[in-house]
Amino acid sequence: MPDTFVSKFDSNIKPFLGLTFMSLFACSALMTGCKEKKEEEKTSKGPKGLVAEAYVVKQAPLSSIYQSSGNLLANESISVYPEVAGRITAIHFKEGGIVRKGDLLVSLNSSDIDAQIQKLRAQRKLQVTTKERQDQLLAISGISKQEYDNTVTQIASIDADIAYNQAQLRKLEIRASFDGIIGLRNVSVGAIVSSATLITTIQQIDPLKMDFLVPEQYKDIVKQNDQVHFTVTGNNDTMQGKIMAIQPQADVATHTITMRAIVPNSNHLLSPGTFTNVFITLNRKSEAITIPTQCIIPTTRDKQVAVVRKGKVDMVTVQTGERLEAKVEILQGLQAGDTILTTGIMQVKQDMPVKVKKITE
Structure with a gap:
């Protein structure tokens, strides 16, 4: 065959072959894309899963804390006045000093x-x-x-x-009525005093009293001899006292009850008149179930929690009890060991597949 014919054949067939191979490749890619799209559509029609964090329910002691405000008072406090009129002949006490019961304070003529x-x-x-x-x-x-x-x-x-x-x-001999710390004197030797003349004050500051208010609904929970804790401004230590008396009548305007605690003060670090933040422990329980507050899903009729069981969501109706700062007590519906969702709870539905990525206790 002549060389001229062969060269012409090559020049005519090569473009045709290249076009054919390109067409076959495009068809193969199109078929592969359609197959993947169908598989994706098929997958999208199946059940959607949820990735969320969870919390393991456990039992633990529970006690709610009520915070109130109070004031420290001297255990005993009097203003010293003479019983009869007369002229002061001697003053036997030192201002701010400690006096004992029966000590002579002032002598009159x-x-x-x-x-x-x-x-x-x-x-x-x-x-x-x-x-x-x-x-x-x-x-x-x-x-x-x-x-x-x-x-x-x-x-x-x-x-x-x-x-x-x-x-x-x-x-005519004015004496201390009890052990305590005497205040500033308001008289001098030679002064003529009457029964209306304030001489000084005496306060007993060990122990101290602390008055505070509690809502009337807690009157059957807080009892005499219960321990209370408190703090004062400028001192980071938490101190404690014991309830010694409870006012039997609630205040008509505020619906609160005044309670009085006795507070040790042997080191004299506390002073009468100091403002206090009081913490009262309520509803002590040795075993209780509490969960984070955000786990509760409110509905029109009840409250629910999303429990994880065998990789799916089980919407459980619960009955709540005491509400704390960041947790809430569960009275019915959950038991120790249950795993509940803490995130994504607004999207969950019954029997929805769920994958827990993080568990907290």
């Missing part, structure tokens, strides 16, 4: 009462001597019984006058 008592004692001595003589005369009927009785009555009357003046004398 007592010269006139001292003189009166001395006079009465002299009169009594004379009457006692007279009575001794009359005892002998009465024995020999040398004196009437009435005259003898008059002398005895005179002695008794003088004794009463002496006792009265001694009582008045004690009123």
Whole structure:
């Protein structure tokens, strides 16, 4: 065959063959794409799964905390006033110092009462001597019984006058009523005072009292002798006290009940009048089930939780109890060991496939 014919054949057939191979490749790619699209459509028609985080339910002790505000008070506190008018002759206490029960604080002028008592004692001595003589005369009927009785009555009357003046004398000595810390004095030696003159104050600060308010619905939960915890401004330590008394009547305006706790203060770090943040433990339970608050799905009729069982969602109706800051108590519907969803709960449906990517306890 001539070379010219062969070269012409090659030049004519090669473009045709190239086009044919390109067409076959395009058809193959088109068929593969259609197959993948059909498989994708088939897969999309199947059930959709959910990837979410979950929480394992367990039992643990439960106690809810109610926070209130309170004030520290002195266990005993008095303002010291004189019982009678008089002139101050001596002041026996140091401002801000510690005093004991019965310590003499202030002395008032007592010269006139001292003189009166001395006079009465002299009169009594004379009457006692007279009575001794009359005892002998009465024995020999040398004196009437009435005259003898008059002398005895005179002695008794003088004794009463002496006792009265001694009582008045004690009123001129102002003493501490109990152990405590004395305040600032408002008088000086030589001042004339009356029963309306404030001399100083005495406060007993070990222990202290703490008054705080609790809503009336807790009156049957918080009991006498229960422990309470509290903090004060400027001190990060949590301190405690014991409820000593409960006001039997609730306040009509606020519907709260006043409670009083006793607080140890042996180191004198706390002061009367200090504001406190009080924490009261309510509803103590040794075993309770609590779950994160966000796990609850509210409905028009009840509350539900999404429980994971065999890779699918089971919508369980629950009954809730005490609500805490970040958790809620479950009374019915769940048990220890159940796995519940904590995320994606607004998209879940009954029997929806679910894959747990993270579990917390």
